[in-house]
Amino acid sequence: MPLLSLDWSVEEQQIAHQAFKTAYERELAETLAQVKSAAQTIACSEDLWKLHDFLSAKRHEMDGKYDDRSPMLIFVFADLIKGGWMSLDELNGLDEQKLSKIAALTRM
Amino acid sequence: MPLLSLDWSVEEQQIAHQAFKTAYERELAETLAQVKSAAQTIACSEDLWKLHDFLSAKRHEMDGKYDDRSPMLIFVFADLIKGGWMSLDELNGLDEQKLSKIAALTRM
Numbered sequence: 150m151p152l153l154s155l156d157w158s159v160e161e162q163q164i165a166h167q168a169f170k171t172a173y174e175r176e177l178a179e180t181l182a183q184v185k186s187a188a189q190t191i192a193c194s195e196d197l198w199k200l201h202d203f204l205s206a207k208r209h210e211m212d213g214k215y216d217d218r219s220p221m222l223i224f225v226f227a228d229l230i231k232g233g234w235m236s237l238d239e240l241n242g243l244d245e246q247k248l249s250k251i252a253a254l255t256r257m
Numbered sequence: 258m259p260l261l262s263l264d265w266s267v268e269e270q271q272i273a274h275q276a277f278k279t280a281y282e283r284e285l286a287e288t289l290a291q292v293k294s295a296a297q298t299i300a301c302s303e304d305l306w307k308l309h310d311f312l313s314a315k316r317h318e319m320d321g322k323y324d325d326r327s328p329m330l331i332f333v334f335a336d337l338i339k340g341g342w343m344s345l346d347e348l349n350g351l352d353e354q355k356l357s358k359i360a361a362l363t364r365m
Binding site for chain 1: 296305308312
């Protein structure tokens with residue numbers, strides 16, 4: 150069965166939305182903490198542009214990663230779990246087929 | 258006499274270099290203070306990307322503005338004086354022709 154043709158029940162969509170939102174807030178919170186910490190130690194132009202490079206990369210990465218269109222969610226969740234921003238447990242309530250596909254993708 | 262054909266004595270080059278360096282350090286110090294201050298108040302993604310936008314614009318502006326090639330210095334100094342990063346007094350020791358050209362450019 151193709152990965153992109155999975156149907157999502159209303160309840161599953163709610164679980165997915167909440168897990169997605171939690172992961173985003175978790176990554177954002179860590180990024181805010183990193184920026185606050187880095188900003189306190191900047192002392193020269195190299196430090197300043199290094200902070201700018203970090204923000205450019207992070208923005209590009211987060212804009213691309215948090216894609217909540219249903220056909221992409223299986224891949225997004227696998228990527229978030231691999232990145233440490235979500236655990237598979239937070240997706241409890243999704244059907245077994247989706248959970249096993251996500252788990253398999255995290256091992257690739 | 259064309260603006261770009263002005264000759265710079267060794268002494269004038271030293272004065273220009275020092276004034277240029279001082280203005281750069283002054284603008285950098287203010288930028289560092291702005292970033293440290295802004296970073297302490299960021300609380301959401303909009304704040305974070307606003308800080309990123311500020312750094313992108315500042316980097317582009319400073320990379321373009323601080324051009325220390327001799328033919329450009331008259332324009333660079335006029336721009337720095339207009340921006341508040343340098344005063345005409347800091348260029349004392351340059352010949353009168355250069356000072357009057359810079360002063361004229363600051364009024365444009």
